[in-house]
Amino acid sequence: MDTHSSKCNLPKEKVFSIQIGSEIFRLSGASIASDAPSYFSRFFEDQLLQSQDVANIRTLYIDRDPTTFREIARHLQGYHVRPQDGAQFVKLFADAQFYTLPRLMSQLFESECFIQIGDRHFQIPRDIFSGPGDSPNFFTLGFAAFFASPSEVFPGLDRQGLLRPPAIIPPKRAEPIGGFIRLEDVRPSGIQFASHTVSGSSMGGMVTYTRPFVDESAADLVVEIGDESSLINRGSMRADFLGLSKQRIASLLQTVGKKMNLPDSHPPLGQVPIKVRVDRETDLTVDGEQDPQHLRIPRAKAEAGEDGGPAAKRPRVDNTDDGPWVVRTGQWRLQVQTGPTGTYEVVLIAVKLDIYTSPQVRNRSRKFL
Incomplete structure (x- = not known):
């Protein structure tokens, strides 16, 4: 029938x-x-x-x-x-x-x-x-x-x-799929660490990633964090995270530490706030303005830091309040370097950032029901 x-x-x-x-x-x-x-x-x-x-x-x-x-x-x-x-x-x-x-x-x-x-x-x-x-x-x-x-x-x-x-x-x-991944989609099995060695001594390295069942070789991990869950203290140039993003970042960095075979006595890599670096390659949008000049964010090559690597850039901001920057959406590379005490620390290298510098600007983007 x-x-x-x-x-x-x-x-x-x-x-x-x-x-x-x-x-x-x-x-x-x-x-x-x-x-x-x-x-x-x-x-x-x-x-x-x-x-x-x-x-x-x-x-x-x-x-x-x-x-x-x-x-x-x-x-x-x-x-x-x-x-x-x-x-x-x-x-x-x-x-x-x-x-x-x-x-x-x-x-x-x-x-x-x-x-x-x-x-x-x-x-x-x-x-x-x-x-x-x-x-x-x-x-x-x-x-x-x-x-x-x-x-x-x-x-x-x-x-x-x-x-x-x-x-x-x-x-x-419009373009081929980019080489980045959302924080919530990162799988521990795909995380790897590419060490930089100078004169037989490890000077840190880059966190890399292999998509399970897809990639044959690893590439630099570029992780995207959205939902306005990232805050940057522009005085110290360190990032803090809110809610689930904070837990996921801590879990990600804990996995990186395991991949590096760090001893139990080494401080956790996942301690926040985390150092942030904004350099001349960063695609920056501030308060809806692409690469604003009035913020006078230095894009020149930095002087070498104590670890021999490039020093973190510290944007100089005039006529703004003292609150943290709110990162609407950010894409970051993860670098591991030796800190002043000789232990390893993680630096978030900004690839692309969309940030608000004040609550007023953030509220301006909101819509009425």
């Missing part, structure tokens, strides 16, 4: 008219019942309840794209529909949920991932992400903001009184 037909009471041999935009489509009751219950089946079933005379069933008119519906009609007639690119995918998925076609929604939800990176389009089968540690990832999460599950499309959107689905575009990146 056809399980889809059991959810639809339309006569299979009767032809029903549906006008999409300027084009009329005629589908049999059997075709409509093949993916039901749907907006179409409910509309025509209501018409039959109001009038037992099938000759008086009126045409259903919907102001949508007939080109997209042509593929949906083929699906209802029993043909397999396969999107050719990301643009066609989002049109089909949006209209499938608009017409509440459960079988087509499920089929599209399980289909290939469509993604545009730069000017190239990719169509990636989902089964290649079935290996351990391969999911979730950027590709499988690309549509998550719109399609949480086949039964929850556009999560958070109030469907009451909704005339049509919102306009959406397929996910894309």
